[in-house]
Amino acid sequence: MTADRPASGTEASVDADAFKGFEMEGWENQAPTYDSFIGRLTSQLVDPLLDAASVGPEMRVLDLATGPGYAAARAAERGATVVGVDIAPSMVRLARQLHPTLEFREADAEALPFEDSSFDAAVSNFLIPHLGRHARVVSELVRVLRNDSRLSLTTWDFPERMRLLGVFLDACAEAGAAAPDDIPVGPPFFRFADDEQFIALLSDNGLSDVDVRTVSFSYHTDSADQLWEGMLTGTVRTSAFFLGQPEETRRRVRSTFDRLVLDYGRGGNFEWPVSVKLARGRKAS
Ligand SMILES: C[S@@+](CC[C@H](N)C(=O)[O-])C[C@H]1O[C@@H](n2cnc3c(N)ncnc32)[C@H](O)[C@@H]1O
16 A cells, blocks of 8 residues: 555555545535635646537536536536536535535435436536546446437546646655555545546546546745645645544654655745546437
8 A cells, every 4th residue: 555545556456435434425525625725726627527418508518526516617607507416515505605606416426316318418527536436436427327428537637747746646655655544445536537437437437539638737835834734724635634634653654754845935925736537428319
């Protein structure tokens, strides 16, 4: 087990139900602080995601794992009728509070509470690293899509390119952090950063015309502390991995982090390279 794949295991070692419960509880706790750092980042992928699913006026659109409702809100601005779904009740409450005119529902991606063929497009921004049963979720998304409709999904690129995550994970690895025993093991966090695996996930579960592209940009912060805080208050597996370390290891992670960040800026000006994988496919008729 390595720190760049926090609490990740092989398919056989994953208890998907325990992992889902852990993720749900984690997002429940992170909802109040999510928007201030990670949400400011994930929301930058919303337009590319909606474009990939060809979201436009008069379409009925599903935003799965909506979080605070970023993609749902933008789809509504494009003239779509949208439903945002999330497993964490506090995320759904936050989304309703931020977008009171939109529809949000609490549900598990593995069992969507919708009729077959009831959406003209479906999107999901950064749900992939938080799932225990990817094929089941993609099949559910395909089930609720009309024929010829599009699905688009994002996930983080490998930490070598997604340095915004990689710096923190490298600091954990260099400091000798090991996966705490009380975190349920999940599938490899970066599994679908691999284009072939991401394409296969969609192609093997009912989609055609599948492609994956890489979206890269840099994310500005005024300090390295903002990244540190963002990792602890806007992630689930990564923050639990760090917080489960003995105090001495946590101190070593922080001092290693303070050294590694110097490659990305100084004073009030840090630029973190971001890299994201965006996959899309069409439900075959
Ligand atoms: C990284 S956040 C992404 C939120 C939002 N889409 C965004 O772009 O910022 C992951 C979201 O997935 C939700 N989630 C995790 N597992 C889920 C599941 N099985 N079904 C539905 N939502 C789930 C979490 O509650 C959380 O809101």
